[in-house]
Amino acid sequence: MSAPLIHLNSRAVHLPDTNIDTDIIFPARFLLRTDREGLGDCAFADRRFTQDGAENPEFPLNRDGWRGAQVIVGGAGFGCGSSREHAVWALVDIGIRLVIAPDFGEIFAGNAVKNGLLVLRLPPETCAGLGQQAEAGETFTLDMRAQTLHVGGRLVCGLDLAREAQEAFLNGWDELDVILNRDMDSIRDFETGHRARQPWLFAAS
Amino acid sequence: MPRTLYDKLWDSHVVRSYDDGSALIYVDRHLLHEVSTPQSFQALDSRGLSVHRPEANLAVADHAVPTLNRDRPIADPMAARQTALLQRNVAKHNIPYIPLDDRRQGIVHVIGPEQGFTLPGMTLACGDSHTSTHGAFGALAFGIGASECGIVMATQAVVQRRARTMCVRLSGDLPLGVTTKDLALRLIAVLGANGASGHAIEYVGAALAGLGMEQRMTLCNMAIEAGARVALVAPDQITVDWLRGRPMAPKGADFDAAVAYWQTLRSDPEARYDRVVEMDLTTLAPHVTWGTSPEDALPITGTVPDPAQDDDARRAQRRQRALDYMGLEPGQALDGLAVDVVFIGSCTNGRLADLEAAAEVLRGRRVHPGVRAIAVPGSGLVKAEAEARGLAQVFRDAGFEWRDAGCSMCVAMNGDSIEPGQRCASTSNRNFEGRQGRGGRTHLVGPAMAAAAAVTGHLTDVRKLEILT
Ligand code: SF4
Numbered sequence: 001m002s003a004p005l006i007h008l009n010s011r012a013v014h015l016p017d018t019n020i021d022t023d024i025i026f027p028a029r030f031l032l033r034t035d036r037e038g039l040g041d042c043a044f045a046d047r048r049f050t051q052d053g054a055e056n057p058e059f060p061l062n063r064d065g066w067r068g069a070q071v072i073v074g075g076a077g078f079g080c081g082s083s084r085e086h087a088v089w090a091l092v093d094i095g096i097r098l099v100i101a102p103d104f105g106e107i108f109a110g111n112a113v114k115n116g117l118l119v120l121r122l123p124p125e126t127c128a129g130l131g132q133q134a135e136a137g138e139t140f141t142l143d144m145r146a147q148t149l150h151v152g153g154r155l156v157c158g159l160d161l162a163r164e165a166q167e168a169f170l171n172g173w174d175e176l177d178v179i180l181n182r183d184m185d186s187i188r189d190f191e192t193g194h195r196a197r198q199p200w201l202f203a204a205s
Numbered sequence: 206m207p208r209t210l211y212d213k214l215w216d217s218h219v220v221r222s223y224d225d226g227s228a229l230i231y232v233d234r235h236l237l238h239e240v241s242t243p244q245s246f247q248a249l250d251s252r253g254l255s256v257h258r259p260e261a262n263l264a265v266a267d268h269a270v271p272t273l274n275r276d277r278p279i280a281d282p283m284a285a286r287q288t289a290l291l292q293r294n295v296a297k298h299n300i301p302y303i304p305l306d307d308r309r310q311g312i313v314h315v316i317g318p319e320q321g322f323t324l325p326g327m328t329l330a331c332g333d334s335h336t337s338t339h340g341a342f343g344a345l346a347f348g349i350g351a352s353e354c355g356i357v358m359a360t361q362a363v364v365q366r367r368a369r370t371m372c373v374r375l376s377g378d379l380p381l382g383v384t385t386k387d388l389a390l391r392l393i394a395v396l397g398a399n400g401a402s403g404h405a406i407e408y409v410g411a412a413l414a415g416l417g418m419e420q421r422m423t424l425c426n427m428a429i430e431a432g433a434r435v436a437l438v439a440p441d442q443i444t445v446d447w448l449r450g451r452p453m454a455p456k457g458a459d460f461d462a463a464v465a466y467w468q469t470l471r472s473d474p475e476a477r478y479d480r481v482v483e484m485d486l487t488t489l490a491p492h493v494t495w496g497t498s499p500e501d502a503l504p505i506t507g508t509v510p511d512p513a514q515d516d517d518a519r520r521a522q523r524r525q526r527a528l529d530y531m532g533l534e535p536g537q538a539l540d541g542l543a544v545d546v547v548f549i550g551s552c553t554n555g556r557l558a559d560l561e562a563a564a565e566v567l568r569g570r571r572v573h574p575g576v577r578a579i580a581v582p583g584s585g586l587v588k589a590e591a592e593a594r595g596l597a598q599v600f601r602d603a604g605f606e607w608r609d610a611g612c613s614m615c616v617a618m619n620g621d622s623i624e625p626g627q628r629c630a631s632t633s634n635r636n637f638e639g640r641q642g643r644g645g646r647t648h649l650v651g652p653a654m655a656a657a658a659a660v661t662g663h664l665t666d667v668r669k670l671e672i673l674t
Contacts, residue, residue, distance in 0.1 A: 031240060031618070032284060032618070034243035035243070036247055083350060085350040086351075106402070107350065111350050114350070115352065162224060164224070175356060176248060176359060179356060180359065187231065187361060199459070200460070203459055
């Protein structure tokens, strides 16, 4: 389960660099951690904190007014690199629910929707404009029921989510819940036929 | 409609299709290791779920485990915790587990085939991108994320998108001193690191008859470095002979029935691929990477490229960064670059045939005094067999460290790593910045080339070394 995403009202942080990879979002040295909760400590660790562990005042999420922001407006290639899902978990753990960027690492984007993190691909010019609005402190408003994004009270775009994806966000279902709720009968049916066709795959070894 | 092998494997596993073009795919087998599954089990436990078919899973610790002093507790507390947690999780869910002190322990992608857990025609998933390795058997095998590992355990299915297909046609025989690793590196250089993304690669052609299962695994293993999540070789007699009698493979009449089915697993003659690439093996030279992406591969006779001559500005920028990181100058000859470390192992080149290829070069020679050389068999069984055949002695006599099985210096999570600025000739699959240790410089090579670098102290053309007997 992730927390339902129905309505969101938040400022956004602007991280305009190209290719913010999953190593930047979640440095490899934390991969030996075995929990999912609390990984937020590691999010952007090398940028958010200085060598001695103090907050880096330059990092947008550390600025007064933007602390706890739930939206990131990022640069192209956000989430590229290693497939580690920890990157998504860490973002969700610090409260991020929406990332807007011109494009995303393919696996990162896939991992995001499985964990209740909405990723929105918008044209580079739009992202640049939204970045300025983010820095000006305007409010980003997401309405999952109406499938709309407003910034500073003005409509930016529709979300264009398939009904199933929308439902998953509204209910806080992640993909495991969705398959369990919807597909287990189909899986069992398939399994019966599959067992008949390739019995050796099911023989006890 | 004529279908490719990929189509046949995909079609035979679709549970249902969704409106957005994706499909729910039945997963026959799931391999687990310690690093990518702790959170997957949490997802199950927090919902009170059990594993749908425990016997369809097989677990082993490989990434973070030490390759020395196995009789002692793991020294790194986090690695110790992660390994102990895997053991607790699999015990709780009745998942078959190969313990650290078991001879069968090893890298997931080595032990799956070795045990006959991997079979033609099946779908196989693992929380690791090099799962493409198992496609060498004609299995639809792909890496998945940690959430998906939990989904597979709970439901035996996972959502995937159908890939486009790419046919790589191999003709001719590999020349003496050239291995499938060289072929794999060449292919990545031709396609580019993302050149095959979104595609499933199928290797076809006359050359395959000359490639054993271990070599086919090396080829499929490296496909992910060209961006392909799936790689395939159609099963043939070599596949069947290799699998017969494996502990977890079907037995007796079951095996015969399976073989009859496996024989249908080939692309129809009229089947169309989205892309076709031809590769002639006869002119291939030993390859080595000079940069920080597997696509930065060149024949050992080549020289470091000059980014200033590059007409693609983005590539020039990346290449310049790679040269700075690697401490290289444009125009420098690759042959002759001094190395500090040689690593032979990994799921790419840690099998018996790989150790044999290296030993052939090492026999009667000594590792260069300035080089630290380490050999890490891909599994305990590979290690035992190498010892029984006298290969281990060749490595030891030459001055190699002979270790226990694991991922080791391929990913440097277990304490086996290189120092900042050190140069390493490595038979692994990724030369990313810091992959083998912070600041470490990796040159990817095949096992014979790695052995040649170990004895001469520098990257060199293995074809120049006489084979001593
Ligand atoms: S040997 Fe390397 S590539 Fe293979 S599974 Fe281990 S870490 Fe991954």
